[in-house]
Every structure is written in structure tokens, then in C-alpha cells.
Amino acid sequence: MSSCWRSSEQGVVSSEQASGGQSLGGIVRPWPQTGREEMEIDMAQLGVINYNWPGYDLEGFAARASEIGYTSCELQIGDIWAGEGEHAEQRAEDVRRLFEKHGMQISAVEAGNDFLQADPEELEAQIRRYRRVCEVVPHTGTDIVRSDGGWNRGDQVPQDQWDGMMLEAFQHCAEFLEELDVRIALDNHGVTTNDGDWQLSLIERVGSERLGVNLDTMNYLWYGHALDRIDHFYEILAPHVFHTHFKDGKGSRENYKGAALGEGDIHLDHAVACLRKAGYDGAWTAEYEGPEAEGGVGYEKCYKWLQTNVPV
Template structure:
């Protein structure tokens, strides 16, 4: 297996330094804990709004489908936000519920489909996010051709598309956050080269705290990678994995036994307080969004809700530990 060590990323360290401004250590920001709306469905709560209330949360990341629909927080049904009027009506419902949408989750494969259609899709997502008051649009880094195209071609494909999207949405107070996701997206050189090529303050990372560990990096190196990417963070996803002790500092195959070892945030190998220290020192002020995929292993509504409550309490305790 090819080495995944941070030594292989040394060549891109300077690029990271050029694009980031170190911040002095400081008290924990007034971070909001948020959650993806996919965890608030009727298989767990009577309604998404009821779920937020039970968890004591008022901030949510919402999935925006390609047909421009989002989950209604009162009914859990998909509703259109395609037009400005529809998006404004959705925002009014959020305001009435006392809920803020912190980010929109989108998926687009820049190596497939119609080039212009892909760009228009994300441009409109940014416009909708701006109406909703969301701080970021999550960009998926996975591509069907990611193992076929060479490195420079993939970087240029991403950079050219994102540059055009940023150009067409100039003036919008919404960032694009590329999630470190899948095989390609968990390649540090890939991400840093895109940031360098695009060179926009509105482009950065949807920093997933568990995905580099999923990709096979040893635990100690995961923290090192997070330190390099934290200055670029526009949004976050928090998940955790509890690997056997003899595997934690080993290089593993991507996705090795993830279904077996994915776990609640408090039970995993990744130290949430340590990650928050990294984000704090990098000056990150966005939300801390929970994405615990091990919730899917729970058998009942009650078990799922209880695990989400424990995750929420864990995040709050980790924030408090920084003060």
C-alpha cells in the first residue's frame, strides 16, 4: 500500500501556510452545535422541529436536492425552494421556529454530466443559501472518474468549476466548503492545490473530523492534517470511529471496517476537545455540525434519539472544556 504519512504532504505545506493566517490561542468562540437534517426524520422524532427542540438545538444543516427541494422542519416533507419567493417563504418558517440554517449540503460530480448545468446548479444553491442566511454550501469532492483522471486534470476540473461559481456569485455572503469525502477528497495535496489555484477567501473546507481516519491515516497524523486544513474551514462535520488499539496508529485500507467501528462521538478515538483546540487556534467561528453515522446502527426511535442527545451533550462538554 502506498504510504499515507504526512511526510508525503510536506511539499504542499508551504501552500497551506501561504493561504492561512495563524491565529493566537484564545478562548473558545461562541460556537453553535448543529446537526444535519437527515438525523431529524420521523424514524426518530415526531418532526424535525420537535427533534431540534428535544436536543436543545436551533441550528441545522439542510440537504438541498438537485430538484431544489429541502426538508420542511414541521412536516419532514420535501418542499421547493427553487424560486426566490419559495426560498424566502422557507426562511420565514425557519424564523418562526427560531431555527437557523447554517449550511446547505449539495452533491455534484464535476467529472460527469453537463458542465454548464453543474455550474448553474451550485450557483443557484449559493443564491438560495444567501436568502436562507446559511454561511456555507458543502461541495462534494467525490467524482466517478477520480481514479481514472490524473492528478492535475482533477485539480483543474475542480478549480475551474469552482472559480466560475464564485465569479457568478460574487457579493454573496456564502462560502464553498469542499468536504474531505471519499477517496479523492481525503487527499491533502488535492485539496490544498485547489485552494491555491482558486485563491478565494470564499473557498475552503467542510472539514470532516472523521473522514481522514476513515481513509486510513494513523490517528496522530489525522490531527496533523486537521491542523493544516483548519485555517481553511468554512463548515464542519463531526463523526468518530473506535478502532482496536493496535490499529489506531497503523495505515489501513480506506473505509476499513467502518460499519463495525463507527461510533458515537464520545466513544471514538478522535479527541473532540483536541479538534476544537485546533479549530479555535485557526480562528474558526462557524458551527460544529454533528454527523454521527453510527446512529444508523440503533434499532429503535428511542435509541436513536438518546444517542443524538448524548452526542449533543458531548459537544457542549467539549466546548466547555476549552474555557
């Protein structure tokens, strides 16, 4: 029997609010030292990722997403920092203010990391870069660094080395997570991390409460897992979820077709139920890869589904 239940029942989840700090994912944290003294109040986080919005620059995306109704968003580190220069923190604060102007919070920042490197010096460089990303991210107002495992570009790393290499990298990263007050949300993405049992194993072996999951509801199907297996992944990972990508679609690999939430094959109601049971109180973030990206039409459909089916 499933350890979670399927349900369309709606509920209300409230998040703690505090003056002089920020409430993200139910955790109230002090802002970085940016001179902000006014009270920050977390809004219900029906969120969206800054991806597949053709024709929109960053501010245009913020305006359109806010117009639809979204109150949080995930950004990529490239939206904030190009990897060079000394003013990344200031740029992060400017971007945060841009989204605040449109009534939005930043729920996570994608790190763009790649921990599968054939050259040990390149792996060390990736870890140093990752630390720098973790220094910058809190200035956006979130503590969540959405992360990949690795891409193995050029097929230079044999598959039997993937696990050990990613484990070593995340163990090194865990050494500075508390110091920098950030959390890692490991995505099930591509071919290297798209297995929920492996994700849980990595979390347990690293042994840091600051390593969790960005749960992408569709990517497991894209990889080729059966729907009942995917439901199992939702069940075992729900207590470790820091962030989400709610995404729907049909098929795997070359047969994959993205869809608006509720229009594909994914058991989204089961994912919601598992997260509710685990007490998840972070952002419910839509990701859309269907054919109606122009003008944010697909993301409008996703917002309506979230509004109806998610307890905020």
C-alpha cells in the same frame, strides 16, 4: 511538535450581533431582500446535520433537534429545492421560518454538486446548477454552501484527471461567489477530496477567500489515513474552516463503524483545539453514523459531548 495543542479546557467565544442583519460564522451580513426588518440575533451554534434521522420529516427533525438543544442545522438543497421551478427563493425563506419557529438557524446548505463529468457539457451544466444553488442558499439565512468535489459515478473519469477537473470547476464558481455573497465549504468526502494536503492545495490555487473547508473529523479515517496524519490535516486546514461535521467512529472503508462523539478513535479534542486557535466561530455541527439513530438517541449523546467540550 504539533502546531496545535490537545486540551479539554473550555472557553467562551462570543459572536458579533447586529440589527437588520445576520451574524453567521462571526460575519454580519444583510439579509436578502425578504421584507424582514426585525433584529436577528445569532445564537450559540451547537449544530446538527439533517442526515440519519429515520422517521422524521423536515419539521419533525427541527422539533426533535431543538428539543435536544441544537440551535443550528445543515440542510441539503433537496430539503429546499428539487432543481426545477421558479419559487426556490420563497421555499428557502419558508424553510428558514420553519426552523426559526423552533429556535434554530440554518448554518449551511449541501449543494449536491458533482464536478467529475466525462462529458464537458455535463460539467458546464453542473456549474450552472451550482450557481443557481448559490442564488437560493442566502434566502435560508446562511452564506455557506457545503460542497463536494465529485463522485465519478460509473468510473468514467480517469483518476489523473480529477484534480484538474475539480480545479477548473471551482475556479469557474469563484467568479460568482462575491456577486452572490456566498462561501464554499469543501467537504473531505468520499475518495476524491479526502486528503487535507490536497484540499489546502486547491484552496491556494483557486485563490479565493470565499473557498474554504467543511471539516469532517471522521472522513479522513474512513478513507484510510492514520490518526497522526489526520491531526496534521486539522492543523493546516483550521484557518480555512467555514463549517464542520464533528463525527466519530472506528476503522476504515468496509471496517468503518460510526460512533457517538467521544466514543470512537478520532482525536476530537485536537480538532477543537486547532479550530479554537484559528479563531473559528462558525457552527459546531454533529454528524452521527452509529447504531442508535432511532429517536435521535445518538444525536443526544453527540450534543452532550459538544456541550461539554466546545467553547460556545
